[in-house]
Amino acid sequence: VGEPVFFMDQTLAVKVKSAVTRLEPExxxxxxEVESADCIVVMGADPINEAPMLALALRQAQRNGATIVVLxxxxxxxxxxxxxxxxxxxxxxxxxxxxxxxxxxxxxxxALGKGAAEFYGAAPDENLADESRREQISAVIRALRDSRRxxxxxxxxxxxxxxPGLAADLALILQxxxxxxxxxxxxxxxxxxxxxxxxxxxxSFLQIVEGIEDGxxxxxxxxxxxxxxxxxxRKRLERAIDQLEMLVVMDYLHTETVGKAHLFLPTATLYExxxxxxxxxxxxxxxxxxxxxxxxxxxxxxxxxxPRVYGAGxxxxxxxxxxxxxxxxxxxxxxAAADRIFLADIIPEIADxxxxxxxxxxxxxxxxxxxxxxxxxxxxxxxxxxxxxxGGRLALILVDWTFxxxxxxxxxxxxxxxxxxxxxTMHTNDADAFQLQNGDRVEIETDSGSLExxxxxxxxxxxxxxxIPRHRKLNWQILGTGKVVIGKDRINKVR
Numbered sequence: 001v002g003e004p005v006f007f008m009d010q011t012l013a014v015k016v017k018s019a020v021t022r023l024e025p026e027x028x029x030x031x032x033e034v035e036s037a038d039c040i041v042v043m044g045a046d047p048i049n050e051a052p053m054l055a056l057a058l059r060q061a062q063r064n065g066a067t068i069v070v071l072x073x074x075x076x077x078x079x080x081x082x083x084x085x086x087x088x089x090x091x092x093x094x095x096x097x098x099x100x101x102x103x104x105x106x107x108x109x110x111a112l113g114k115g116a117a118e119f120y121g122a123a124p125d126e127n128l129a130d131e132s133r134r135e136q137i138s139a140v141i142r143a144l145r146d147s148r149r150x151x152x153x154x155x156x157x158x159x160x161x162x163x164p165g166l167a168a169d170l171a172l173i174l175q176x177x178x179x180x181x182x183x184x185x186x187x188x189x190x191x192x193x194x195x196x197x198x199x200x201x202x203x204s205f206l207q208i209v210e211g212i213e214d215g216x217x218x219x220x221x222x223x224x225x226x227x228x229x230x231x232x233x234r235k236r237l238e239r240a241i242d243q244l245e246m247l248v249v250m251d252y253l254h255t256e257t258v259g260k261a262h263l264f265l266p267t268a269t270l271y272e273x274x275x276x277x278x279x280x281x282x283x284x285x286x287x288x289x290x291x292x293x294x295x296x297x298x299x300x301x302x303x304x305x306x307p308r309v310y311g312a313g314x315x316x317x318x319x320x321x322x323x324x325x326x327x328x329x330x331x332x333x334x335x336a337a338a339d340r341i342f343l344a345d346i347i348p349e350i351a352d353x354x355x356x357x358x359x360x361x362x363x364x365x366x367x368x369x370x371x372x373x374x375x376x377x378x379x380x381x382x383x384x385x386x387x388x389x390x391g392g393r394l395a396l397i398l399v400d401w402t403f404x405x406x407x408x409x410x411x412x413x414x415x416x417x418x419x420x421x422x423x424x425t426m427h428t429n430d431a432d433a434f435q436l437q438n439g440d441r442v443e444i445e446t447d448s449g450s451l452e453x454x455x456x457x458x459x460x461x462x463x464x465x466x467x468i469p470r471h472r473k474l475n476w477q478i479l480g481t482g483k484v485v486i487g488k489d490r491i492n493k494v495r
Contacts (some may be wrong), residue, residue, distance in 0.1 A: 004201060006195035006228045010204035011482070012188060013196075015156040015164050017187040020196035020282075022168035023041040026279045027175070029151055029182030035060040037182065039147035041099065041140070042070045044092050045155030045169060045186045049076060049401050053081065054153070067143035071095055073462035074158075074399065075425055083136055086462045089158055089397065093381035096125035099137065100170045103144035108177035115376035116176070137476075140334040146268050150174050153180040155190075158397055162379070162381035169376050184280065191277035197346050197369060207232060212240040218240055219246035221329065223322040224267060228253035229407055235448065235479045248329075249371035250322045253411065266319045273321040274356070276343070278366065284347065284361035286356060394430060394466040394491075396484040404471045422471035430464065431457040434488055441494040444486060448478040452494060467492075 007013035015474070017387050034040065034057040047055035059080045062068050068082035074087055087095050089156050101123040109120035129137050144150060153176075154167035167183060174181035183351060187193055205227070211217035231237045241260050249261035271290040277285050345353040348368045353359065403409060405418040424442065426434075436442065439456035443450050451474065466486055 003199070003200055004204050005203050006199040008205045008360075010202065011161060011278040012156070013199055013204055014161050014201045015159065016187060016192050016196040016200035018161065018164040019154070019156055019187060019192055020369050021371045022165050022374060023183060023185060023282050024168070024172075024372060025365060025367050027171050027181070027183040028365070029184055030281050030283075031057045032163040033182055034058070034153075034184055035188070036150045037063070037066055037147075038064075038070065039056055039067045039143045039150040040152040040153060041096070041144070041150070042068070042072065043155065044089070044157070044163060045070075045153055045161035046072060046074055046076050046399065047153075047186075048079075049399065050155065050157065050244045051186050052402060054184070055494055058082075067140070067147075068139050069099075069143070072155075073465050074397065074467050075458045075461040076333050083134060083140055084460060085136055085140070087133075088462050088464065089449070090160065090385040092159055093163050094124055094384050095129070095137075096166065097382045098126060098129060098168060099140055099144060100143045100173055101139075102126040103183045104173055104177045106238070109173050109413045112172065112176050112376075116169075116173065119175060119376040119379055123382055131184055134179065140392070144174075145297055147179060149180045151184055153184045153186065155186045158399070159187075160381070160385070165374065165378045166381040169378065172334075172375065176230065186317070187280050190279075191368075193278040193280060193282060194276070194486065197278070207238045209236065209462075212243055218244065219248070220244055221248045221250070221326070222257060223397045224252070224312050226251075226253070226407065228256040232477050232480060233448070234475075245314040250325050252319075253408075265325050267322040267325065268319045273492075274318075276356075276359075279363070282366045282369055284349065284359065284366055285361075285365040286359045291300060303472065315467060337464055392433070392488040394426065394462060396479055396486055397465055397467045398479065399477060401469045401471065404473070405469050406449075410472045419471075419473075422469050422474050423475060424455045425458060425461065425467040426465070427461050428457050428465040429460050431467075435493055436491070436493060443492050443494050444479070445492070446478050446480065446486075448480070449475070451478060453473060 007016070031053060034054065040058060042196065045051070045105055055078055058068050058078060062080040062082070069085065070076050070078070070082055071085045071087055071092055074084055074431060076084060079256060101120060106120060108116070110117040126137065126141065152171050153166050155162055158165055164185065171181045171183040189195070190275060208217060208220065212220070227237055230292060246263070247261050248263045248265065249258050250265045250267045251258055252267050258264055259372070263495070270287050272292060274289045275287045277287065333391060347366060349366055350363055355362070400406070403415060403420065409415040424444070431437065436455055436457070438455065440455045442455050445454050453468070453474065466477065468474070469475060
């Protein structure tokens with residue numbers, strides 16, 4: 001039996017693990033604390049689409065006089081005035097380091113030790129900034145220098161693997177300059193922090209697929225996971241699933257993966273049972289049971305009579321949380337004490353709680369996740385990777401939208417009405433070079449097939465990139481993963 005895998009993509013697993021282990025309690029801030037910041041630098045994040053509540057917190061901070069800065073290549077839009085530095089993905093670390101170095105004196109970094117001093121020295125100087133950005137950068141440096149409560153917001157989706165750790169180091173240097181700085185990570189999902197704690201960052205679902213192909217894996221258990229929604233290579237996935245001798249799927253949704261199952265076990269939703277999750281600030285919280293249902297009489301009794309098996313439970317109350325079903329499959333005790341012992345090995349704070357009921361509505365801030373030994377080890381994050389786009393090629397960035405890409409919303413008819421038509425976005429200069437215009441329909445060709453999509457052209461983004469949403473109406477999986485570049489000859493206007 002192999003170790004459980006929580007992430008489809010190993011690179012994402014590495015970035016989440018980095019965020020979890022670098023979020024020291026003294027740096028972590030809540031949304032309420034973001035609202036009281038006086039300068040906020042957002043790195044590789046699109047708050048409206050990735051974290052709408054954060055966008056509201058930024059708006060409140062800006063109303064209170066804060067300067068809001070966004071370092072992101074995408075056409076970010078916010079309901080407030082902000083400075084947008086549309087730098088490329090591979091320039092995020094370079095410009096973030098440049099801003100903090102110019103705003104903080106070297107003595108502050110030296111006070112944190114030799115490693116911090118070397119880290120500070122490796123950061124780029126202000127005069128290395130692109131000439132076209134000098135005015136914006138000077139304004140950001142002044143705001144950071146004058147701030148007393150700066151906050152760094154760091155995404156984990158499009159950023160390079162070294163950037164989450166870099167953000168923590170920069171926040172520490174700001175703190176050493178007598179600033180009450182904070183750090184706020186955007187993580188990919190409601191309990192990504194918990195998954196990051198429990199996961200091995202060197203493992204991903206791709207390794208499972210390879211094991212199936214090699215004949216080493218014969219059976220697979222999926223707990224509330226729709227592979228066909230998440231895995232990037234559909235054809236390869238279909239071949240691997242067909243090769244399995246046993247596929248067990250546990251879910252409360254009728255997903256495409258459920259339809260492939262040899263054995264399907266229905267599960268209770270989080271709020272029909274209870275559960276734990278850890279939010280982005282490292283706070284352990286409990287989702288209490290709001291409803292305990294069973295199958296309706298119409299189904300459990302054949303439509304005309306309750307089942308003739310009597311007991312204290314609900315009629316045909318077989319639907320249980322996925323964790324209980326997993327425990328039963330491995331013949332483990334499913335009592336609350338057993339799962340507390342297991343989780344305490346990962347989250348030591350749990351051992352100090354007499355019971356789950358001792359977790360208040362505010363939750364428990366974890367102290368044990370962070371690792372201070374990892375400080376100031378990522379000077380290479382300042383380097384700009386020259387590989388990728390250019391010369392008539394665009395670097396692909398796959399993104400999430402507020403509506404249309406989130407899995408649960410796809411099952412809601414009212415939310416579907418709010419979905420905009422999926423579109424690919426590129427800079428005006430790139431569109432001119434490709435002889436394309438705003439509103440064109442284009443066909444993007446890949447080795448796995450073609451994708452037809454509406455084109456949006458704008459100026460408020462970086463050049464050399466193509467932004468496409470992971471929209472439910474798009475077969476975006478054919479675009480691949482990792483560093484994908486698309487040449488001019490593969491983007492054609494539909495006549």
